[in-house]
Amino acid sequence: MSAVDHPAATEALRPPPPPRGWPRERVIGYILVFLWALAFVGLVAYLVSAWKPDMFWRYAPGYLSGVWVTIKLVAISVMIGALLSVPIAYGRMSRNPIIATFAYAYVYFFRGTPLLAQAFLVYYGFGSFRPQLDAIGLWSFFRDAFNCALFAFSLNTAAYQAEILRGAIQSVPKGQWEGAESLGIPRLLTLRKIIFPQALIVALRPYGNELILMVKGSAIVAIITVYDLMGVTRLTYSRTFDFQAYLWAAIIYLLIVETLRHAVDWVEERITRHLRR
């Protein structure tokens, strides 16, 4: 309190302000910021000078549909992955060694191999089983590149989400389970009303990161001929040989990822209000 009453006293106790002037760090920092600024100005100048209205109107609708395909692919596969991740996370935490080993093998396989290889395995590899797939009527599903990508992505993100879910549930102290049990609350209700709300706070950031990784990872579907944002970009580049095709894609991807990142920050801020002091 006395500090507020006597501003002069705090003035005397405060350490001296750091010396201004030009130490080496500041010189390097200013040079780097200047270089970034130069790069941005160069980028804008290039995009303005390379602006061709007819080209824009010809390819902009393609980019829009590409963004839509990307969003659709990520949204659907993350949702299917979320559903699949529940039994897998359950299996990872199971005391039954067979179920636990199986779930561990699943997670290890999908986290240990590249998403691109998994997509190739589904898109090209499943073609080897055409007669069998035809027999059970699934061939029409796997003939489409988008469906193959959706299939591979769902299985892949399920493995990652299962680990997030498991980590979050195990981060809730055991006493919470015991407390609920001593109150006679059924296990499923405990999970839903007591464990999940606490686990969600822990899981939110990893879930957000997984979503961002999926948006970025979805670019690889361009290689298996899906016309997502990256696929449209490649198509545009192969037709025009104009490098700005890639620069526009970079800008759009950065916008999507930054929006998602800030949205996750905002949600985290919201749901941890009660923890703030």
Next chain:
Amino acid sequence: MQSVWTLLSWGPEGWLDEIAYGVFITVSLALATLPLGLLIGFLIAVAKQSQERSLKLAADIYTTIFRGLPELLTLFLVFYGAQIGIQQVVRFFNPTASVEVNSFVSGMIALGVVFSSYASEVFLSAFRAIPRGQYEGGYAIGLSKFQTMRLVVLPQLVRIALPGLANLWLILLKDTSLVSAIGLTDILRQAGVAARVTKQAFLFFGFATLIYLALAILSSIGIGLIERHVGKQEVQR
């Protein structure tokens, strides 16, 4: 129809030698990228924890961009961008010249840049785990700023950052598969060629996937050994 074992044998009949070459390319690309990414990542982390605002800002822009762009897009930006950029410089002197950028080097730069922006976060949180007293102690016994970093902070930093870096190594190993898109003959590309020639797509892509899995398992074992070794040093002190 050839049997599976003939297709996966060594020599002109089988594809094992081609795929082994792909493994060599993949592993050497990852190994070549690692020091580059670690070095840039460390410098970025030093810049990020600096008192100087402008240095922090420059480092933050770097990580925001390269963590926000898809790895594949970064790769294309480097590959085609470098090609066009160098071509324009060369055309300035020799109007008829055409330039071919090495896809290995492009892959190394693109993956290194992505690796470094993630590694900087790992290093940064490790920096934060080291108490200020360690620096002050170093300065108090008369070490210079650089010596304090090298002799006092770095040995502790490596130990704290190791699990995070190990994770990034596994991600890097998987990301190398993207260079097959710019024509580098890595595991996945060789498997793709084999699949197209023999029409045994599932076999070869499955085999390639298992090789990646084997590389991941080998890496995990190696990382475990390194962690045990580093842990031992800590006990001896």
